[in-house]
Amino acid sequence: MRLLVLGGTEFAGRAVVTAALDRGWEVTVFHRGRHAPPAGVVSLLGDRTAPDGLAALGGGRWDVVVDTWSSDPAAVRDAARLLAGRAGRYVYVSSRSVYAWPPTPGLPEYGSRLVEASPDATGVPYAEAKRGGELAALAEFGEERVLLGRAGLIIGPWENIGRLPWWLTRIARGGPVLAPGPRDLPLQYIDVRDMAGWLLDAAEAGLSGPYNLVSPPGHTTMGELLDACVRATGADARLRWTDPEVVLGAGIEPWSGLPIWVPRGELHDAVHGGDVSRALAAGLRCRPVAETVADTWAWLRELGGAAPQRADRPTVGITPEQEAKALALGG
Structure with a gap:
């Protein structure tokens, strides 16, 4: 081809x-x-x-x-x-x-x-x-x-938006980490390599039309994602699970302030609850979140820890001061 x-x-x-x-x-x-x-x-x-x-x-x-x-x-x-x-x-x-x-x-x-x-x-x-x-x-x-x-949400090696890299670098610093709850909050994303492979398969097979490309709803959870970050980095990080109301009360924005996370509601359902039956029927397969996290951390270490950032996209994440405020409010 x-x-x-x-x-x-x-x-x-x-x-x-x-x-x-x-x-x-x-x-x-x-x-x-x-x-x-x-x-x-x-x-x-x-x-x-x-x-x-x-x-x-x-x-x-x-x-x-x-x-x-x-x-x-x-x-x-x-x-x-x-x-x-x-x-x-x-x-x-x-x-x-x-x-x-x-x-x-x-x-x-x-x-x-x-x-x-x-x-x-x-x-x-x-x-x-x-x-x-x-x-x-x-x-x-x-x-x-x-x-x-x-x-949908794309993560994995070569990410230049900063979402998963932010979590990995923050957790790698160790200490108490603001973890936005609940732990079992379902997430939907796609590893960029799984997306790439499916696109090539589909093109070679002559498929046409629109396909939602993201993992099945509940492919992982916020808890599984952040636990995988702790394991991959080997850091002395302590996840402090905090109620969404406390996080929002500290002035922290979902998605941009704490990347990937969106509290339950209409926006969460749209971002993390999409129908992907059409792509799954056409062969989409999604690797475990632990593999995506570990490979992304390995890539970041090869770069020296500084992930690339697209100039046309805002940086994501919160400051240490914002995190400390939310942790204090959470008790």
Whole structure:
């Protein structure tokens, strides 16, 4: 298989490239040159937001294109339009954020309302950008040749958002750790490597249409996740399980302040209770959380402990002062 990855040097794109190389695929990576691509690929340089920025893609043919773009949909439109006659399938890594609020229970791929968006838009919020990217790919390649991977929470090695790395580095420091309860709070996420492998399998099998890509509801819990962090780091950390009301009363924001965690309610149900039966039936398999945590910690140690951070995303986590305040309130 001949694969073109638009991006391919960071997180999700890098996982796709690595998985394809492991399969013996011929891989071409189109990127801006800010990060070195994995060894063994054909590297094409260009900036899809600049005039004539796609010039390096003027020739060549591919069986599959994978695009992880999360900004202006017009960039997806332009790339898809250029490649529509020279590539077999277009795989767009989208997001479950494309579902409109209030959410349909389970956020099924068919039957849920979607946010209003345009494939020609620029400067729009994340949800509209992802839905616009979907529409752009569909407009240029057609429904039968487009696979939409609507990812949920993505974690694992190469993460450049900082969610799991924040927990690992905090727990590695040891001492009492604010653990937002309850311990048995169900979580839903996907290891980036499981997502990458499924996308390649699905593309090779000729699948099309939207698929929610996240683990089954309850694949792990907040307690299992943080216990795995303690084991992986080997730190002298003591998890102090604290009621959600106390955490919120200390002024700590769910999701961004304490990454991954969302207290029970409508938002939790949307983030951690999605329907993934369609992807599971198409072969999605998710590794245990302990493996994801251990591999992410090993990767962080290789980097010296400092995880990369996307410039277009806010940093996550709380300060030691915020944590101390919440721990004091919790008694």
